[in-house]
Amino acid sequence: MSLLKRIEQGQGGASSGGTPPSPSQGSGEGSRLSSLQSRRVNAPITSPQAGSYFDLKTRVQNKLLSELDPTMDISRTEEVRRTIQDLFEQILAEENIVLSRPERARLFEQIAAEILGLGPLQPLLEDDTITEIMVNGPKNVYIERKGKLHRVPVTFENNDHVMRVIDRIVAPLGRRIDESSPYVDARLPDGSRVNAVIPPISLVGPTLTIRKFSKNPITVEQLIQFGSITHEAIQFLKACVEARLNILISGGTGSGKTTLLNILSGFIPNDERIITIENAAELQLRQEHVVTLESRPPNIEGRGEITIRDLVINSLRMRPERIIVGECRGGETLDMLQAMNTGHDGSMTTAHANSPRDALSRVETMCLMAGMELPVRAIREQTASAIDVICHQERMRDGTRKVTHITEISGMEGDIITMTDIFVFEQTGVEAGKVIGRLRPTGLRPKFIDKIEAAGINLPPSIFGIGERRRY
Numbered sequence: 001m002s003l004l005k006r007i008e009q010g011q012g013g014a015s016s017g018g019t020p021p022s023p024s025q026g027s028g029e030g031s032r033l034s035s036l037q038s039r040r041v042n043a044p045i046t047s048p049q050a051g052s053y054f055d056l057k058t059r060v061q062n063k064l065l066s067e068l069d070p071t072m073d074i075s076r077t078e079e080v081r082r083t084i085q086d087l088f089e090q091i092l093a094e095e096n097i098v099l100s101r102p103e104r105a106r107l108f109e110q111i112a113a114e115i116l117g118l119g120p121l122q123p124l125l126e127d128d129t130i131t132e133i134m135v136n137g138p139k140n141v142y143i144e145r146k147g148k149l150h151r152v153p154v155t156f157e158n159n160d161h162v163m164r165v166i167d168r169i170v171a172p173l174g175r176r177i178d179e180s181s182p183y184v185d186a187r188l189p190d191g192s193r194v195n196a197v198i199p200p201i202s203l204v205g206p207t208l209t210i211r212k213f214s215k216n217p218i219t220v221e222q223l224i225q226f227g228s229i230t231h232e233a234i235q236f237l238k239a240c241v242e243a244r245l246n247i248l249i250s251g252g253t254g255s256g257k258t259t260l261l262n263i264l265s266g267f268i269p270n271d272e273r274i275i276t277i278e279n280a281a282e283l284q285l286r287q288e289h290v291v292t293l294e295s296r297p298p299n300i301e302g303r304g305e306i307t308i309r310d311l312v313i314n315s316l317r318m319r320p321e322r323i324i325v326g327e328c329r330g331g332e333t334l335d336m337l338q339a340m341n342t343g344h345d346g347s348m349t350t351a352h353a354n355s356p357r358d359a360l361s362r363v364e365t366m367c368l369m370a371g372m373e374l375p376v377r378a379i380r381e382q383t384a385s386a387i388d389v390i391c392h393q394e395r396m397r398d399g400t401r402k403v404t405h406i407t408e409i410s411g412m413e414g415d416i417i418t419m420t421d422i423f424v425f426e427q428t429g430v431e432a433g434k435v436i437g438r439l440r441p442t443g444l445r446p447k448f449i450d451k452i453e454a455a456g457i458n459l460p461p462s463i464f465g466i467g468e469r470r471r472y
Contacts, residue, residue, distance in 0.1 A: 147399020
């Protein structure tokens with residue numbers, strides 16, 4: 001994308017209409033922006049040539065943009081950054097603006113972030129300790145760090161400034177957000193999930209929620225180290241994936257479902273054809289033979305929508321060996337169950353639920369959303385036949401995320417789907433605000449152990465707690 005096109009989308013301090021914001025709007029607010037290294041916010045910079053730091057930043061930024069080559073390829077970040085640095089130093093010298101070295105560095109980083117990045121959010125995006133960013137209008141920005149929410153001293157100039165950042169995210173994806181379509185799902189180039197809501201739906205101004213993805217995806221070893229799961233449970237789930245059992249990952253919002261789905265997907269053999277289906281592509285599979293499909297909202301005329309259900313149906317014609325749906329939310333659940341029941345073993349998906357039993361109720365409800373008017377018993381039979389394992393995650397009171405149940409779907413008894421817990425999280429207490437406990441085997445072997453053994457995988461009885469004395 002050329003620099004001119006990005007500026008036209010409202011970057012670099014220009015408003016959505018193409019004109020720069022008036023210096024009187026939000027005067028002094030820029031002083032609250034954090035530095036690139038997420039250091040503490042310094043006092044506003046003042047100089048004889050500027051009434052406030054915001055005035056100074058706006059003036060230097062606008063002059064810098066007027067002198068940059070508009071045809072410059074902004075994707076060549078390092079080269080563009082060096083050019084911006086040279087022009088920045090030249091402008092300060094020409095206007096006799098005297099700044100200390102830290103002030104000069106901070107001003108440059110903020111201007112560079114406006115042109116090359118996402119403005120005030122850029123330092124937060126580059127902070128690996130932050131897992132989520134929440135913008136509630138221009139003045140209220142929150143982050144999630146270690147499972148806890150914190151307000152940060154980062155602000156935007158005004159509502160238009162937030163809108164420019166939102167447009168910058170969604171425009172390259174061919175998506176739109178305006179009064180006729182006031183919310184949108186999108187993603188950043190690194191796969192981070194983005195949701196934006198604007199007025200008139202949002203009454204606090206434009207809101208933006210970014211679920212950050214780690215630059216280096218979380219590994220199995222890290223999950224075990226964090227206490228989210230045990231080595232025995234991972235060994236069992238790995239065997240389930242390799243034996244082509246169908247797995248449903250359930251849990252609440254922010255419980256780590258997509259992270260676990262990404263890890264379990266990594267156990268799929270490299271020689272299998274995998275089709276992933278998501279609203280916004282987030283999964284980071286390392287296998288060679290992966291086809292990534294992404295849904296599409298309707299255009300401005302209300303046409304051209306491609307739903308998750310459309311993609312699930314189409315994927316069956318693509319010779320998949322594994323189908324991975326990022327999240328089942330509606331009628332596509334019925335098509336997913338049918339795919340699991342018609343030779344596409346080893347498929348995986350996620351669903352919002354509060355427990356494994358609730359996950360089955362949600363699957364039943366979502367199947368009814370398909371509008372097929374199927375009897376409830378038929379849906380339950382499909383569910384019991386399709387899903388082999390439910391892996392349930394929870395976000396604990398201390399902000400940690402833990403797998404709390406690994407449950408086998410063992411069949412039907414009358415009209416009820418029967419379930420057997422293979423692993424259950426046992427909480428033993430709370431110390432210094434931290435939840436203490438461990439995911440323990442129940443001592444029961446799943447009925448599908450024969451499928452695992454038929455795949456040439458032999459799990460030791462100790463994984464299931466057989467032959468061990470349990471401590472309470």
